[in-house]
Amino acid sequence: MTQEEKYKIISNDFVDLYIEYNRNPKLLDIYQGATTHPINTRYAIAYVPASQLTEEFISKRGYAPLPHLYGLTSEKSIEASGVNKLRRLPGFSLRGNGVITAVIDTGIDYTNPIFQREDGSSKIIAIWDQTIDSANRYPENTFYGTEYSSEEINKALKSENPLQLVPSTDTNGHGTMLAGLIVGSEVAGSDFSGVVPDSDIIIVKLKEAKQVFRDFFIIPSDVPCYQENDIAWALDYVVKVARREKKPLSICIGVGSSQGSHDGRGPFDNTLGFYADSIGIAVSIAAGNEGNGGRHFYSTVDSSVGYSTVELKVGENEPGFAMEIWGTLPNTYSIDIYSPSGEYIPRISESLRVNQEVRFIFEDTVIYIDYQLVETHTGSQLILLRFKNPTAGIWRFRVYSRGDLMGAFHIWLPMDGFISNNTSFIQPDPYTTVLNPGNTIQPITVTAYNPNNDALYLQASKGYSRENKIKPELAAPGDNIVIPNLQKGFTTASGTSLAAAHTAGIAAMLLQWGIVEGNYPRIDSIAIKKYLIRGAKRIPGQTYPNRDWGYGIIDLYNTLNVLRADFPNI
Structure with a gap:
């Protein structure tokens, strides 16, 4: 380029x-x-x-080249995870010194005092705002957006109108919330403190997805939506900045996607896994908020019957949506369709490539159907249906399986915000609802709970991955949590991205202990995850690991006790 x-x-x-x-x-x-x-x-x-990008694109080029589209995953905490207990120990202070954290999200209100040190300087060492076009101020090799240095941010903070010098803002508040939970300064009287208030932080403000992709996957134009490739560039950027600064890095990813195979295989998953497996890098990912939304269906197929029936309730005024059916190997799969008015579309037989446009006599609905008999990254069969102007009511699909083994399949609707809350399966399955990239093996995938009563967040996505890998692995505070808002005050919010931010702060503490303080110089995401699992709090009566809690609730104090056995000098 x-x-x-x-x-x-x-x-x-x-x-x-x-x-x-x-x-x-x-x-x-x-x-x-x-x-x-x-x-x-x-x-x-x-x-x-x-x-x-025509209606025939998938049949000609496949599903794999299209970037998945991501949305936001959120709508005290540090005491619950044992962080304050550690802070009270004499001579044992893990506040993020010497560690960089990173938030890839909606940006930040950098003028909020919680992101400033006692001398008034910013904790932010760089902002890459992908939404602000510039001639040549983008990070090396990216060719888009604008990068702002710590010097520019500090100069802006001293001016009467900071946004004239550094015009990067967060109009949504999601990124500011996550950054505050990680590095925000303690505010007396507000029951608020970030997990690692002495850490530096890098911010990437993602640009919104192109309208052409929103149109193709029928995603509303008024909801935050981001392209997977922009997140990949953001990941590459924060790693390069951390390596330039020669400091360990803890990354928080609070966005997710219901698109894809939900098994941790794909271009972005591979890249993310590579970095998470690198020394000095920790990656924390939100599991998602899909557990109670009715947007996942799972069924086996009785060989004596030959098919399984799926019922989907479409709400009034639903403009459209995409639906993905992923079949289990080695069988092949096909479908027929009954519309709410009783029109019948006969079984569409499987073949190497199927691309069919379905129209109805008595309804305005159009369905574009693509079969990928062997999807590039997984080898599994994908059936993609894209509905435009779907008629409200009950749609019925029969999913047929052909092969000498028992067939099984998953169906995922778009994530919360990308589809109406009135559209859901009649008999949904709350499990296997962890959003991508939370199914990637190496990073730490986190669910949310309420630290006041140890109750799992009702909307939290549940595991495991489509190939039964244990995801999420851990639970962290994320329900009814005090967060900073865009008015420089505080409110409460819930969601698994809050739990991911909390975990990113804890991972930064372990990076400080391991690398900055020289106790475990080769520590990475996998090692951090294993020790957090060993030290996790487990609720009596539960069997672990399980699909709701993974291996249990993060307890950093107990984790350090476990580490003490392996590293007796600490």
């Missing part, structure tokens, strides 16, 4: 395709007019004219 071509990154006239190319540009020859933008040696983003 050249300077002259960078406009394609933000232009709605071009779509971003996530390509595994392994430095072989010939793999991009199938995309006419493509501009290649490598993220690393394995993956690249190809910008192609939006006219190529």
Whole structure:
């Protein structure tokens, strides 16, 4: 990509395709007019004219190149996790000194005093605002957005109008909330303190998804929505900044997606797993808030019957949505459809590629159906249905299985916010609802609970992954938590992204103990996760691990007791 071509990154006239190319540009020859933008040696983003994203795209190019679309996962805590108990021990202070934390989200209100040190300087060492276009102030090799240094932020804070110098803001508040939970200064009388108030922090404000992708997957234009490739660039950026500063890094990802196979396989999952498995890097991910939404269905297929029936209730005034059916190997799968008015679409037989547009005589509904018999990254079969103007009422699908083993399949509707709350399955399954990338093996995936009564957050997504890997692994405070708001005051909120932020702060404490203080120089996400699991609080009467709690509630004080046995000098 050249300077002259960078406009394609933000232009709605071009779509971003996530390509595994392994430095072989010939793999991009199938995309006419493509501009290649490598993220690393394995993956690249190809910008192609939006006219190529037709209804036949998946049948011709597959599902894999389309970036998944992510949404937000949230709507005391430090005492519950044993953090304050550690702070009260003489000579044992883990407040994030020498560690960098990072939040990849909606930005930050950098003018809030909780993000300033006692001398008035900012805790923020860099902001990459992907939404502010600039001629050449973007991070190296990204070609978009604007990067603001700590020097610029501090200069802005001393001015009468900070936003004239550093115009990056957080109009949503989600990113400010997460950053505050991680590094916010203690505020007397507000029952608030970040987990690691002495840590530095990097902020990435994600740009919103292009309208062309929202249209293709029928996502409302008024909800926050982000592209997977922009999150991948953000991940690469925060790691490079931390390595430049020569400090360990704890990353919080509070966004998620219900798209994809839910098994931790895919371009972004592989990249995320690589970094999480790197020395000095910890990654904490929100499990999602899909456990009680009725947007997941699971069934086995009785071979004597040959199919399983699915009932979907579509609410009034639902503009449309996408629905993904993922079949279990080695069987193959196909569907038929009954509309609410009784129109019947006969069974659409499976084949290597199916692309069919279904229209109805008595209804305005249009359904675009794609079969991917062998999806590129998983080898599983995917059936993607995209509904436009679906008729309200009960839709019935029969999912057929063919093969010599018992068939089984999962169906996922879009995540909360991307679809009406009035659209759900009649007999939903609350499990296997962890959002991507929370199914990636190496990072720490966290669910939320209320520290006042040890009750699981009602909306929290539940495990395991589609291939029965234990996700989430841990629970952290995330229900009815005090958070900073955009009015520089405080309120309460709930959601698993709050639990992920809390865990990112705890991971920063362990990075300080391990690397900055020299107790465990090779510590990474996996090691941090294992020790948190060993020290976790387990509720009597529960069997662990389980799909709701993973291995239990994070208890850092007990984790350090466990570490004391392995490292007797601490």
